[in-house]
Amino acid sequence: QKEVEQDPGPLSVPEGAIVSLNCTYSNSAFQYFMWYRQYSRKGPELLMYTYSSGNKEDGRFTAQVDKSSKYISLFIRDSQPSDSATYLCAMSAGGATNKLIFGTGTLLAVQP
Amino acid sequence: EPEVTQTPSHQVTQMGQEVILRCVPISNHLYFYWYRQILGQKVEFLVSFYNNEISEKSEIFDDQFSVERPDGSNFTLKIRSTKLEDSAMYFCASSEILADEQFFGPGTRLTVL
Numbered sequence: 296q297k298e299v300e301q302d303p304g305p306l307s308v309p310e311g312a313i314v315s316l317n318c319t320y321s322n323s324a325f326q327y328f329m330w331y332r333q334y335s336r337k338g339p340e341l342l343m344y345t346y347s348s349g350n351k352e353d354g355r356f357t358a359q360v361d362k363s364s365k366y367i368s369l370f371i372r373d374s375q376p377s378d379s380a381t382y383l384c385a386m387s388a389g390g391a392t393n394k395l396i397f398g399t400g401t402l403l404a405v406q407p
Numbered sequence: 408e409p410e411v412t413q414t415p416s417h418q419v420t421q422m423g424q425e426v427i428l429r430c431v432p433i434s435n436h437l438y439f440y441w442y443r444q445i446l447g448q449k450v451e452f453l454v455s456f457y458n459n460e461i462s463e464k465s466e467i468f469d470d471q472f473s474v475e476r477p478d479g480s481n482f483t484l485k486i487r488s489t490k491l492e493d494s495a496m497y498f499c500a501s502s503e504i505l506a507d508e509q510f511f512g513p514g515t516r517l518t519v520l
Binding site: 327329331336337338339340341344346383385387389391392393394395396397398399400 | 411413438440442448449450451452455457462463465496498500502505506507508509510511512513514516
């Protein structure tokens with residue numbers, strides 16, 4: 296079983312739709328959870344950072360973490376064509392190095 | 408807004424040659440990382456660095472790889488003898504404290520011919 300699993304998509308939605316992106320993981324030691332946005336051949340851009348379980352909201356973005364189910368989500372409200380990108384989940388157990396383990400990324404296309 | 412910078416943006420080299428990829432982390436950050444992403448694949452951890460020492464390295468980071476912080480601002484990744492399979496995007500990241508957000512640079516695309 297992979298440490299972090301993420302549906303690669305592609306996911307195509309109309310402008311204004313609510314987008315739901317998800318990752319599952321197997322390592323119960325993970326306690327820091329992140330969502331990054333990556334445009335083609337660019338560096339990952341941090342969108343959301345969450346510690347442990349719960350919800351976090353920032354503008355049109357909401358991150359949810361359910362540690363009991365080992366499941367994290369990112370919701371994008373009122374999606375825009377500029378949201379078209381690959382969304383990467385990443386997580387860390389913390390510890391001595393805080394290395395990030397990434398999902399494969401979900402390619403999102405928001406159609407105008 | 409402070410950001411991580413990387414140079415060069417694209418490096419083309421012949422197999423067996425040495426390359427040095429350079430990064431300038433965010434100025435007050437103390438923890439530094441290199442990741443790589445082979446085209447079409449996920450981002451993979453290579454190495455973490457703190458207080459002038461490697462904290463952790465992955466199995467990818469073999470004897471051909473080394474990292475250095477030669478001065479107060481630069482953080483470098485050296486590949487001594489490049490292989491075809493080293494072709495990838497290499498990302499530098501930094502964080503202010505250990506359990507904190509990691510901010511990524513724009514990446515260096517390494518092409519080994």
